[in-house]
Amino acid sequence: MGDEGRVSPLKNFVAGGVAGACLLLAGHPLDTIKVRLQTQPKASSAQYVVYRGTYDCFRKTVSKEGVLGLYRGMGAPLAGVAPMMAISFFGFGLGKQLQQTDANTPHTHTQLFLSGCLAGIFTTVIVAPGERIKCLLQVQASGGGSRYAGPVDCAMRLYKEQGIRSVYKGTVLTLIRDVPSNGLYFLTYEGLKDLMTPEGQSVAQLSTPKILLAGGVAGILNWTIALPPDVLKSNFQTAAEGKYRGLVDVLRTLLREEGPKALYKGFNAVFLRAFPANAACFLGFELALKGLNAVAPGW
Numbered sequence: 001m002g003d004e005g006r007v008s009p010l011k012n013f014v015a016g017g018v019a020g021a022c023l024l025l026a027g028h029p030l031d032t033i034k035v036r037l038q039t040q041p042k043a044s045s046a047q048y049v050v051y052r053g054t055y056d057c058f059r060k061t062v063s064k065e066g067v068l069g070l071y072r073g074m075g076a077p078l079a080g081v082a083p084m085m086a087i088s089f090f091g092f093g094l095g096k097q098l099q100q101t102d103a104n105t106p107h108t109h110t111q112l113f114l115s116g117c118l119a120g121i122f123t124t125v126i127v128a129p130g131e132r133i134k135c136l137l138q139v140q141a142s143g144g145g146s147r148y149a150g151p152v153d154c155a156m157r158l159y160k161e162q163g164i165r166s167v168y169k170g171t172v173l174t175l176i177r178d179v180p181s182n183g184l185y186f187l188t189y190e191g192l193k194d195l196m197t198p199e200g201q202s203v204a205q206l207s208t209p210k211i212l213l214a215g216g217v218a219g220i221l222n223w224t225i226a227l228p229p230d231v232l233k234s235n236f237q238t239a240a241e242g243k244y245r246g247l248v249d250v251l252r253t254l255l256r257e258e259g260p261k262a263l264y265k266g267f268n269a270v271f272l273r274a275f276p277a278n279a280a281c282f283l284g285f286e287l288a289l290k291g292l293n294a295v296a297p298g299w
Helices: 009-038 054-065 065-072 075-099 107-142 151-162 171-196 208-239 248-260 259-262 267-295
Strands: none
Touching: 009 054, 009 065, 009 075, 009 107, 009 208, 009 267, 054 065, 054 259, 054 267, 065 259, 075 151, 075 171, 107 151, 107 171, 107 208, 171 208, 171 248, 208 248, 208 259, 248 259
């Protein structure tokens, strides 16, 4: 794999924060649709379901709540996404650094995958509570209720009612979703960049369209393996307390009531979101990194 020598994990941290903001702004509307499709009650007939598909959910959300309804619940991830992606890219950079003794020796596919897995572990601490709050606010809005006034109110109520365990409900599922998917995510991005770099040229010279393509494809492959545990996580985190006894119970209940297709609820919304959101994410990262290298080359 072609690398550009060592990249400072600290620079990765700062550039990753920019990447996270780009990812959220580009992808949150379809994330709202995804969560609402994943968590809507099962109905015996398509005539009685709340949303018949991605477009129907989009149309009803905008009609009922306006365009801002698509950004419902964005406060929690907005507060967490910049540090989350900063830590993710930091973890990836740290993983690469720990596995490489010579800056001129390219990383192997396995090393890149393991570095991505480390990034997934690092981010779960921030992601899990933010995802829990985001999902509750998104589902609350689609159900017409108003139990929580906003992200801070939601977090405080969860903590007061059942303590820190309630805030971090779904952490194991978040780990199951994020560790392998992050490994594939970064491996795919780095591999495609290397593949698209002409012989004799530097990876840093890749054009914007190629960076967007590599980032978009990485996002799609990431969600290919992340979606089933994401469906389980969304259902577990938004369920009434005591409804599920754990991961296996969520899986068993969904398979019994809706069959294997339940694990790919929100498929269209996820994959419509994955390409542009992650393309924007990696472009933001690369531009921020170039800016940092120009301003502080020795940092």
